[in-house]
Amino acid sequence: MKVLVAVKRVIDYNVKVRVKPDNTGVDLANVKMAMNPFCEIAVEEAVRLKEKGIASEIVAVTIGPKVSQEQLRTALALGADRAIQVETDDEVQSLDAAKMLKAVVDKEEPNLVIMGKQSIDTDNNQTGQMLAQLAGMPQGTFASEVEVEGEKVKVTREIDGGLLTVSLNLPAVVTTDLRLNEPRYASLPNIMKAKKKPLETVSPADLGVEAAPRLKTLKVEEPQPRQPGIKVESVEELVDKLKNEAKVI
């Protein structure tokens, strides 16, 4: 069976994000970029399905500027067979991303789409759900366990106070949660082999989608800095502060 994995280039999880002085967004100049951590988990899950003999082909897809090919090469090094880049320098919001992915799904006809539950840059958590709706596929979101059984996929989801297991007819969309797996490192020999794997570039226009942002960012601000703690001299002072300043007793 064919698996389509969507990956996104985002600011490196470890980088301390700085807000631009004019509050229009975060500063991305000379900042390390990497594959979205949830997308790494999606790639890993696809590779495991292939290692189990369930998946026969893994196609990685990304939407973004030319440099986002780096993340596709990483996916190829981790075990994807080929890659598709939807190249655009425009801002692509969730619904447009879902429409572009829908066009790729129409063309590739995968049996399973695996993607991260959200990207750590905008934290929208909706592209997977939108894609499922547009493509008319069932969805298993926040997956902590994925098991393909014949024409069905069983997805275990972590919900408040327990686990919910759903069974979906294939083809289906699965979005990954943190505990699904621990992604492997890309090995150097595989990184070199990945350079020779096919990578196709298409434009949004080729897919018949025009990016049209519906949301406007008004302002990005740093969170309020935390007040530093103080040491009190006596129990009486502590009680007084709890009563009169914090007003908790």
Place this chain on the structure above:
Amino acid sequence: MSSTGTAFDPQTLESLLTDGGKVLTAPDDLASYGCDWTRIYEPAPIAVVLPKSTEEVQAIVRFANEQHMALVPSGGRTGLSAGAVAANGELVVAFDRMNQILDFNASDRIVQCQAGVVTEQLQNFAEEQDLYYPVDFASAGSSQLGGNLSTNAGGIKVIRYGMSRDWVAGLKVVTGSGEILELNRGLEKNNTGYDLRQLFIGGEGTLGFITEATMKLTRQPTGLTVMVLGLNDLTNTMDVLQAFRNKLDLTAYEFFSHEAIQHVQQHAEVQSPFETEAPYYALLEFEAISDGVLEEAMGIFEQCVESGWVLDGVISQSEAQAEKLWQLRERISESIAPRTPYKNDLSVRVSRVPEFLQEIDSVVQKEYPDFEIVWFGHIGDGNLHLNILKPEDMEKAEFFRRCETVNDLVFGIVERYEGSVSAEHGVGMVKKKYLGYTKSEAEIAVMKGIKRVFDPNGIMNPGKLIDSE
């Protein structure tokens, strides 16, 4: 020297501390402040004093001279040579409360710190200024600057940035005779005779105590990328180092054995770098400032595989991965700590490492057939940590006795290779009797003479580094 003067009175001492310093005498405090990471000597200090200022340290030193009391400095207590152990009724001077960053000058790129500033605190401060303090090691979260400098700490970035010594622009010290000296005052160039600053760096508190340090900072590295390589053989570590060093500026080159990784993985959830099992591993780090640098690194990797030195390898794809790969190396010490490791910290010139390694390895295998050996080290600096783990059913005393018999063999090899019996851990009490393998009698005699000049009454950390006469 133990306390031999009039009976020690904590209140008299505390009355001298006019800036808010404190004296502790509770048994728990004595036990924790009286030792470092070594577990060979039982801590038995008479009291612990926590000064707040250089003037208070001076008052303590003067008091100790009058009372004929021995002083032991205490920082983050992460030392591995018992340099900060008070086992003979000494007064411990702990710098925990002197933890302020006093001043920062952006155009000089220097920062003035009290001795009790924690290494990580300085690293974070530098980062907030878009700068970098490059001395780094596993204990950076608790070790203090004063201790780092008194032991001239090294760590994992020495190959690129040097030792702690290289980052000191100035020191304020209180000598054993109670003088306050301000040494070098932050100058880059200052050729006015003896550079006394250098005597206190690595002096292990035997001449005086460092109370403030002015440290240099540098630009932040960009795009730090980590590779972990599986190696076929111990000597390949140097072939691989040469291959990379010829073309790239490495910021780190570490090595460790498979046993080391196994201990880390039993101790914590740390992922294997790759499936191929290799007897030895090298971790190297460099600044991937451009795609060209990455291409170059890949090319060197290929060459190392073709030469049969390297079995497999991974490269970090993100900073998070780089950090995870570093854990393979950084968590070794803590993972073997429960096994009471006997730690050797040897160094030779880099060019002599391959032969040296082979000789040590064969001696160790012959002499310790029943002991588990864990190798790791900053091999790019010629520095090896040879750790011998205590068999679980062996008594501690018996284990250390057997380790010491082999020491003479190991240190004999070090001496022949003109190496050091303590590359970065210092001498303290643990390595004192082996100093002669690295320093000549004449050198040691000069050291003792210097000690007498700064500490005429022999009260500063006595019994560490050298025996005073």
